[in-house]
Amino acid sequence: MTDKLTWKDMEVGNIVKEAGNACFRRTGDWRTERPILDKDKCIKCALCWLYCPDASIKPGEDGYYEADLYYCKGCAICARICPVEAISMTEEEER
Amino acid sequence: MAITEVKFGDRLLTSKEFLAEGHNFCIGCGEPMAIRMVLKTLGENVIMAMATGCDEVTTTPLPYTSWRIPWMHTLFENTAAEISGVEAGLKILMKKGRIPERRITCIAMAGDGGTSDIGLQALSGALERGHDFVYICLDNEAYMNTGIQRSSSTPYGASTTTAPAGKMSMGQITRKKNIVAIAAAHGIPYVATASPSYHFDLMRKVRKAADTKGPAYVHILTPCPTGWRCGGDITVQIGQLAVQTGVFPLYEIEHGRYRLNADPPRLKPIEEYLKLQGRYRHLTDDHVARIQEMVNEDYAGLKEKAACFPVEAKE
Numbered sequence: 001m002t003d004k005l006t007w008k009d010m011e012v013g014n015i016v017k018e019a020g021n022a023c024f025r026r027t028g029d030w031r032t033e034r035p036i037l038d039k040d041k042c043i044k045c046a047l048c049w050l051y052c053p054d055a056s057i058k059p060g061e062d063g064y065y066e067a068d069l070y071y072c073k074g075c076a077i078c079a080r081i082c083p084v085e086a087i088s089m090t091e092e093e094e095r
Numbered sequence: 096m097a098i099t100e101v102k103f104g105d106r107l108l109t110s111k112e113f114l115a116e117g118h119n120f121c122i123g124c125g126e127p128m129a130i131r132m133v134l135k136t137l138g139e140n141v142i143m144a145m146a147t148g149c150d151e152v153t154t155t156p157l158p159y160t161s162w163r164i165p166w167m168h169t170l171f172e173n174t175a176a177e178i179s180g181v182e183a184g185l186k187i188l189m190k191k192g193r194i195p196e197r198r199i200t201c202i203a204m205a206g207d208g209g210t211s212d213i214g215l216q217a218l219s220g221a222l223e224r225g226h227d228f229v230y231i232c233l234d235n236e237a238y239m240n241t242g243i244q245r246s247s248s249t250p251y252g253a254s255t256t257t258a259p260a261g262k263m264s265m266g267q268i269t270r271k272k273n274i275v276a277i278a279a280a281h282g283i284p285y286v287a288t289a290s291p292s293y294h295f296d297l298m299r300k301v302r303k304a305a306d307t308k309g310p311a312y313v314h315i316l317t318p319c320p321t322g323w324r325c326g327g328d329i330t331v332q333i334g335q336l337a338v339q340t341g342v343f344p345l346y347e348i349e350h351g352r353y354r355l356n357a358d359p360p361r362l363k364p365i366e367e368y369l370k371l372q373g374r375y376r377h378l379t380d381d382h383v384a385r386i387q388e389m390v391n392e393d394y395a396g397l398k399e400k401a402a403c404f405p406v407e408a409k410e
Binding site for chain 1: 160
């Protein structure tokens with residue numbers, strides 16, 4: 001879907017037929033700080049996964065939980081909640 | 096192979112996201128945390144009606160939706176009335192054999208404005224009629240979505256845009272409406288307060304509320320960095336402090352029996368909670384002392400009620 005959508009392109013009654021299509025929206029550009037995971041310290045407790053408001057932290061194949069930067073808004077809740085301080089926040093560089 | 100379940104503590108939680116990523120919640124909001132925990136507990140057999148509010152506006156910017164469960168937007172006034180209709184409709188469809196018999200949890204979700212101000216009448220009606228549903232109030236203590244206007248859930252002393260602090264005013268001059276007690280006064284089977292900062296407690300209560308036959312009410316305090324004027328990273332800590340200072344005690348009321356779930360031996364001083372938030376910045380020592388007095392009073396009252404019903408030992 002594009003941003004140039006008009007009312008003529010909508011379903012009658014503004015019905016959205018595709019459940020969860022908000023996952024195509026990029027909210028990662030809100031971010032000013034980026035979470036970095038230190039895998040040596042991580043104990044895989046999954047607290048960051050449960051607490052992430054943007055659901056951007058996903059369980060990976062290797063058992064670690066890393067943030068998907070397409071969605072991460074950089075709130076630093078994961079860095080605060082981490083019991084072993086394995087997540088640190090770094091400034092987002094200019095691109 | 097994709098991971099479908101995550102071991103969390105002594106339970107398995109689904110790694111499916113029923114609230115999709117890409118929503119518009121503010122940075123560090125407590126509401127999506129609570130919603131995710133609720134949905135991960137209940138799974139996909141749910142139908143949700145949601146009142147207008149932060150949670151509705153931010154998750155459904157047309158033409159997008161964040162919901163992967165059957166979800167309806169309702170007006171402020173009639174969330175509980177709508178979910179009553181859904182529940183009654185499901186019951187009759189199953190009776191007539193149009194849809195297979197199975198357990199579907201009906202959830203109504205609203206903010207504090209949609210619960211304690213505008214939707215109170217519909218909520219009271221639905222609780223009184225005894226529909227089998229779970230009503231979840233996400234309390235962020237003001238109308239945050241439209242720009243931090245006071246609601247009846249705004250606590251004493253907080254500064255909002257319609258109750259601003261200044262030379263002539265100290266912000267909100269009334270006390271927070273005790274909507275939990277109002278819900279409990281209907282004599283419904285299950286009423287509870289929960290906080291996303293205490294995730295096991297929240298998930299247990301939501302599970303219990305869903306398993307309860309009849310109406311259940313769960314009140315969740317969701318810190319709001321925008322309206323409470325605090326950093327987005329300390330949402331969880333503020334939620335913990337709200338419980339540890341006694342501002343928002345965690346308790347449940349089962350068939351009129353009160354039980355305190357978190358009872359710290361000594362409450363932390365209220366300043367620890369207030370000083371983190373910009374909405375309380377203007378308060379003088381007298382005001383803080385007054386708030387401390389109120390909190391102590393309320394907490395003592397609650398303890399008294401809980402003491403009437405001693406906790407039975409687990410077998």
